[in-house]
Amino acid sequence: LPPTDQLDRVVIVLMAPRNPLNIGAAARAMANFGFSHLTVVAPYEPHWREAQSAVGAEALLQNARRTGSLAEAVADCTLVLGTGTLEHRKPEQPVLLLPELASHLRGHRAPGRRVALVFGPEKHGLTREDLSYCHHLLVIPTAPQQPSMNLGQAVAVCLYELATRLAVPEHEIPSEPATLNQPPASAADLHRLAGVVEETMQAAGYSPAAMRAANRHDLDLLLRRLTLNAPDATRLLGLFRRILWRLRH
Amino acid sequence: LPPTDQLDRVVIVLMAPRNPLNIGAAARAMANFGFSHLTVVAPYEPHWREAQSAVGAEALLQNARRTGSLAEAVADCTLVLGTGTLEHRKPEQPVLLLPELASHLRGHRAPGRRVALVFGPEKHGLTREDLSYCHHLLVIPTAPQQPSMNLGQAVAVCLYELATRLAVPEHEIPSEPATLNQPPASAADLHRLAGVVEETMQAAGYSPAAMRAANRHDLDLLLRRLTLNAPDATRLLGLFRRILWRLRH
Numbered sequence: 227l228p229p230t231d232q233l234d235r236v237v238i239v240l241m242a243p244r245n246p247l248n249i250g251a252a253a254r255a256m257a258n259f260g261f262s263h264l265t266v267v268a269p270y271e272p273h274w275r276e277a278q279s280a281v282g283a284e285a286l287l288q289n290a291r292r293t294g295s296l297a298e299a300v301a302d303c304t305l306v307l308g309t310g311t312l313e314h315r316k317p318e319q320p321v322l323l324l325p326e327l328a329s330h331l332r333g334h335r336a337p338g339r340r341v342a343l344v345f346g347p348e349k350h351g352l353t354r355e356d357l358s359y360c361h362h363l364l365v366i367p368t369a370p371q372q373p374s375m376n377l378g379q380a381v382a383v384c385l386y387e388l389a390t391r392l393a394v395p396e397h398e399i400p401s402e403p404a405t406l407n408q409p410p411a412s413a414a415d416l417h418r419l420a421g422v423v424e425e426t427m428q429a430a431g432y433s434p435a436a437m438r439a440a441n442r443h444d445l446d447l448l449l450r451r452l453t454l455n456a457p458d459a460t461r462l463l464g465l466f467r468r469i470l471w472r473l474r475h
Numbered sequence: 476l477p478p479t480d481q482l483d484r485v486v487i488v489l490m491a492p493r494n495p496l497n498i499g500a501a502a503r504a505m506a507n508f509g510f511s512h513l514t515v516v517a518p519y520e521p522h523w524r525e526a527q528s529a530v531g532a533e534a535l536l537q538n539a540r541r542t543g544s545l546a547e548a549v550a551d552c553t554l555v556l557g558t559g560t561l562e563h564r565k566p567e568q569p570v571l572l573l574p575e576l577a578s579h580l581r582g583h584r585a586p587g588r589r590v591a592l593v594f595g596p597e598k599h600g601l602t603r604e605d606l607s608y609c610h611h612l613l614v615i616p617t618a619p620q621q622p623s624m625n626l627g628q629a630v631a632v633c634l635y636e637l638a639t640r641l642a643v644p645e646h647e648i649p650s651e652p653a654t655l656n657q658p659p660a661s662a663a664d665l666h667r668l669a670g671v672v673e674e675t676m677q678a679a680g681y682s683p684a685a686m687r688a689a690n691r692h693d694l695d696l697l698l699r700r701l702t703l704n705a706p707d708a709t710r711l712l713g714l715f716r717r718i719l720w721r722l723r724h
Contacts, residue, residue, distance in 0.1 A: 227618055247496070255628055257621035282621050325639045367639055369476055372506035372531050379504055379631035382624070386632040390574045390616055 227260045228393030232335070236388065237263040239299045239344040241356060243377065246273045248348060250280025251378025253290075257283045258382070259389035264290040265299045265342075296344065296359050301414035303342040305334055306450075308352045308360035309380060311373045318354070318447050322362040324384060328391035338409050343384055348377050358446035359413065361453070408455035415459040416449045422466045429473040476509045477642030481584070485637065486512040487630065488548045488593040490605060495522040497597060499529025499536075500627025506532045507631070508638035513539040514548045514591075545593065545608050550663035552591040554583055555699075557601045557609035558629060560622045567603070567696050571611040573633060577640035587658050592633055597626050607695035608662065610702070657704035664708040665698045671715045678722040 227233070238256055243249050243266065253264060264286060266274065278287045293299045300306045307322065322330055331341060344360060346352035351374075357363060366375060366383055375383070411419075424442050427433040433441045454462070476482070487505055492498050492515065502513060513535060515523065527536045542548040549555045556571065571579055580590060593609060595601035600623075606612060615624060615632055624632070660668075673691050676682040682690045703711070 227616060251625055251628060254625055258617045258624050260618035367476055368507045369509035375507050376500060376503055379628055382628035382632050383635040
């Protein structure tokens with residue numbers, strides 16, 4: 227398995243999980259592959275309490291973070307990957323196949339970069355709204371006859387892939403292009419920026435009430451496609467705040 | 476996923492599984508990754524009946540084969556891989572790490588070759604005796620703090636690895652060395668040969684009663700290390716039958 231610091235920058239996010247056995251299984255897989263950061267969003271309370279005693283992962287579950295929303299769960303992350311299948315879905319985010327994940331993350335190793343792997347609820351997976359917080363749709367290649375995986379098994383497969391293929395000898399790591407030397411914007415940066423741009427669109431009369439949710443959704447997708455770095459996001463935030471102030475005065 | 480014929484030569488063997496949820500989870504993972512041959516050895520009857528209704532894998536479980544022994548389960552296989560960890564164990568078989576599995580199997584694609592992936596019972600995994608039927612100990616790399624995986628998750632991880640990395644473009648497939656052009660001996664061939672060699676050892680006064688089980692165990696390990704091809708096994712069987720006949724007359 228790779229050095230701990232490589233695994234420690236990955237946080238596993240379970241979105242509204244229902245089945246305590248699945249929560250326990252997800253935590254067990256994290257312990258098996260050396261991951262330690264678990265965040266659970268809006269769990270169903272009695273099941274969450276029951277899950278916290280899962281064999282072999284007690285400490286991990288006791289230390290798990292709980293948040294009320296996905297936005298809060300991924301706020302400090304610079305790369306958010308939502309898991310799902312391609313069945314019944316035309317993806318709105320670029321698709322990343324699981325076997326390509328580790329090489330994709332190698333360009334994302336600098337200090338301060340944090341990656342979230344987000345897993346949806348058992349019944350229907352991540353919603354379109356959940357995915358609007360994600361830079362990529364992470365797809366496990368499965369058979370078309372039975373594409374949908376059990377939650378605990380999906381977590382195990384993703385973490386196995388990461389743990390066994392993230393470690394590379396230092397000399398094989400390509401140096402990042404100079405333009406990428408800036409730290410990427412965090413999910414919180416993007417969320418803040420989207421909020422100010424949205425207000426600006428309204429103040430400018432661009433976004434009628436009926437279109438507001440759809441425009442915000444498109445804006446969320448756009449901001450993640452741009453892969454802004456942190457100074458970009460700060461600059462844009464300043465610009466839109468200025469425009470907004472002007473529009474209002 | 477690779478073409479069906481590549482996956483169809485792999486049989487998943489569950490050795491004496493106890494928990495019906497785990498049996499169902501193993502079958503579900505098989506369906507997810509396009510595998511269809513399941514053999515269950517000596518299952519606990521009520522749990523096996525309960526497991527047969529696992530969601531998303533009914534057909535696979537209805538068609539599953541049941542055997543009384545591991546020898547019978549792997550009889551038609553030419554490569555038997557027993558899964559396990561390296562904790563508390565000095566392996567008696569060569570170790571194969573899961574990330575190396577697909578490239579190992581690429582040298583084993585010829586028609587008639589069948590591969591068994593054997594998973595032990597939940598509580599203690601495969602015994603030393605079970606492993607004496609195996610050519611390799613297949614190890615999933617896990618964290619030393621929590622090396623032992625849940626059965627359903629271990630199956631999912633192994634099948635994911637195989638399904639996503641077994642398919643290679645035809646031009647990348649190395650042709651097998653001429654010496655390997657013969658089909659390998661099946662597990663049944665090796666079992667038959669071991670039986671005759673064992674009888675011979677006794678008839679020759681080589682193997683006192685107290686040493687019989689230990690000698691047989693060593694013999695089983697040896698025969699799998701040799702990677703005999705089918706004509707080799709037939710030739711050796713003929714030789715030992717002749718020796719045995721001579722010793723007795």
